[in-house]
Amino acid sequence: xxxxxxxxxxxxxxxxxxxxxxxxxxxxxxxxxxxxxxxxxxxxxxxxxxxxxxxxxxxxxxxxxxxxxxxxxxxxxxxxxxxxxxxxxxxxxxxxxxxxxxxxxxxxxxxxxxxxxxxxxxxxxxxxxxxxxxxxxxxxxxxxxxxxxxxxxxxxxxxxxxxxxxxxxxxxxxxxxxxxxxxxxxxxxxxxxxxxxxxxxxxxxxxxxxxxxxxxxxxxxxxxxxxxxxxxxxxxxxxxxxxxxxxxxxxxxxxxxxxxx
Amino acid sequence: xxxxxxxxxxxxxxxxxxxxxxxxxxxxxxxxxxxxxxxxxxxxxxxxxxxxxxxxxxxxxxxxxxxxxxxxxxxxxxxxxxxxxxxxxxxxxxxxxxxxxxxxxxxxxxxxxxxxxxxxxxxxxxxxxxxxxxxxxxxxxxxxxxxxxxxxxxxxxxxxxxxxxxxxxxxxxxxxxxxxxxxxxxxxxxxxxxxxxxxxxxxxxxxxxxxxxxxxxxxxxxxxxxxxxxxxxxxxxxxxxxxxxxxxxxxxxxxxxxxxx
Numbered sequence: 001x002x003x004x005x006x007x008x009x010x011x012x013x014x015x016x017x018x019x020x021x022x023x024x025x026x027x028x029x030x031x032x033x034x035x036x037x038x039x040x041x042x043x044x045x046x047x048x049x050x051x052x053x054x055x056x057x058x059x060x061x062x063x064x065x066x067x068x069x070x071x072x073x074x075x076x077x078x079x080x081x082x083x084x085x086x087x088x089x090x091x092x093x094x095x096x097x098x099x100x101x102x103x104x105x106x107x108x109x110x111x112x113x114x115x116x117x118x119x120x121x122x123x124x125x126x127x128x129x130x131x132x133x134x135x136x137x138x139x140x141x142x143x144x145x146x147x148x149x150x151x152x153x154x155x156x157x158x159x160x161x162x163x164x165x166x167x168x169x170x171x172x173x174x175x176x177x178x179x180x181x182x183x184x185x186x187x188x189x190x191x192x193x194x195x196x197x198x199x200x201x202x203x204x205x206x207x208x209x210x211x212x213x214x215x216x217x218x219x220x221x222x223x224x225x226x227x228x229x230x231x232x233x234x235x236x237x238x239x240x241x242x243x244x245x246x247x248x249x250x251x252x253x254x255x256x257x258x259x260x261x
Numbered sequence: 262x263x264x265x266x267x268x269x270x271x272x273x274x275x276x277x278x279x280x281x282x283x284x285x286x287x288x289x290x291x292x293x294x295x296x297x298x299x300x301x302x303x304x305x306x307x308x309x310x311x312x313x314x315x316x317x318x319x320x321x322x323x324x325x326x327x328x329x330x331x332x333x334x335x336x337x338x339x340x341x342x343x344x345x346x347x348x349x350x351x352x353x354x355x356x357x358x359x360x361x362x363x364x365x366x367x368x369x370x371x372x373x374x375x376x377x378x379x380x381x382x383x384x385x386x387x388x389x390x391x392x393x394x395x396x397x398x399x400x401x402x403x404x405x406x407x408x409x410x411x412x413x414x415x416x417x418x419x420x421x422x423x424x425x426x427x428x429x430x431x432x433x434x435x436x437x438x439x440x441x442x443x444x445x446x447x448x449x450x451x452x453x454x455x456x457x458x459x460x461x462x463x464x465x466x467x468x469x470x471x472x473x474x475x476x477x478x479x480x481x482x483x484x485x486x487x488x489x490x491x492x493x494x495x496x497x498x499x500x501x502x503x504x505x506x507x508x509x510x511x512x513x514x515x516x517x518x519x520x521x522x
Binding site: 026042043045180181204206207208212213214239240241242243244245246247248249250251252254255256259 | 287303304306441442465467468469473474475500501502503504505506507508509510511512513515516517520
């Protein structure tokens with residue numbers, strides 16, 4: 001499908017996973033964890049913008065944001081674009097991912113320098129379990145695939161702790177894999193979220209270098225569902241893909257997701 | 262990127278191109294022309310629905326439709342879903358593609374049996390050049406990449422003939438390659454269409470098995486731009502991906518398409 005590695009820039013086994021940075025012919029530099037593409041220069045904006053802006057624009061006034069994972073800094077960069085945001089706690093378990101981001105992806109990791117950003121190298125599951133009730137307006141789970149260190153980030157216990165750590169109109173959004181290759185996982189995650197949050201659902205967006213090129217994001221909301229949002233707030237953001245029309249289009253579940261198989 | 266061929270079902274050199282049908286592990290059967298994926302069982306609906314329904318729903322009353330290419334029958338199948346459509350002429354240059362479609366993709370080629378469908382094995386460029394003025398309400402160009410037999414389908418002369426062959430509110434829509442890999446082509450096509458039609462533009466949609474997973478469709482309209490449409494007509498269609506919200510989301514140009522490079 002046209003992805004060619006031209007140079008291996010970095011490769012190591014961290015305490016949590018295998019980390020590699022490649023130069024590619026088509027997508028610039030690429031961060032890979034446990035053989036799965038996480039971020040490339042050319043298409044990271046699709047993923048980071050859709051993970052962040054849909055919930056943050058749907059929330060009436062997001063001030064305190066928690067990011068779990070997201071060591072490269074891209075999710076943090078997008079969250080900081082919202083003028084209402086006063087503090088973003090980012091809890092990444094693997095310091096080596098942050099260091100690789102700072103070294104190879106400066107356009108993403110520059111966000112760490114923002115005074116509103118608060119980076120913690122720690123276990124996100126434990127952080128949420130110990131957070132004071134109502135501490136956050138939005139929680140964004142920018143995790144790897146549901147194997148290895150990320151398994152617990154797809155569990156009902158974790159979602160329940162997120163619910164407790166969220167304020168009144170709080171929204172939890174999690175990356176939930178490909179709607180073509182992982183439909184069963186999306187339904188499991190959706191079932192768990194629906195059992196915990198009054199409003200929940202899934203939305204889709206393209207990510208060219210992820211398997212199948214189409215990605216899903218699942219959410220649980222203590223307030224309104226995410227299709228209710230202020231289009232002017234959406235369109236005031238400086239983005240490369242996301243806008244109010246994209247937000248509207250992403251929110252309606254395409255029928256193929258309801259099919260069996 | 263996870264595409265594995267498990268069986269070669271057909272392979273031949275037709276008078277126009279190399280044709281192959283593979284069985285794949287992830288996407289079912291796959292039609293390939295000149296080494297480029299055209300159609301797979303699992304994801305053909307994204308492409309065919311977006312190529313067809315955006316213009317046909319934007320047109321106030323599409324009755325006569327012309328399809329150039331589209332030998333597998335998927336575009337025809339989608340066009341026939343519109344109750345207003347009285348006749349669809351489909352002009353495919355390569356009979357062997359139609360035959361491969363009938364043999365390996367019955368869910369797509371079943372549409373040929375519809376009494377409103379009119380299949381011509383002929384040169385689409387010549388067909389449009391010789392069509393009476395105002396003959397069609399919508400023209401859909403379901404072509405291969407702009408090499409080999411399809412080059413002329415991206416030329417200004419062809420677009421001018423389409424303009425002449427379209428009725429008062431007529432819309433021409435053409436597949437126009439990947440917005441990540443072929444931005445220059447999209448701009449060239451857009452420039453040509455803008456020089457001929459009063460309204461023109463580009464919209465995007467996912468196609469997992471096409472290069473980069475994200476695809477563009479360019480259009481020229483003699484009537485309104487395609488963002489003006491009746492959402493109830495969109496939502497009455499029986500589809501797997503397309504709906505009114507997707508139509509709205511697709512119509513606004515994402516900023517990254519305006520960037521240089």
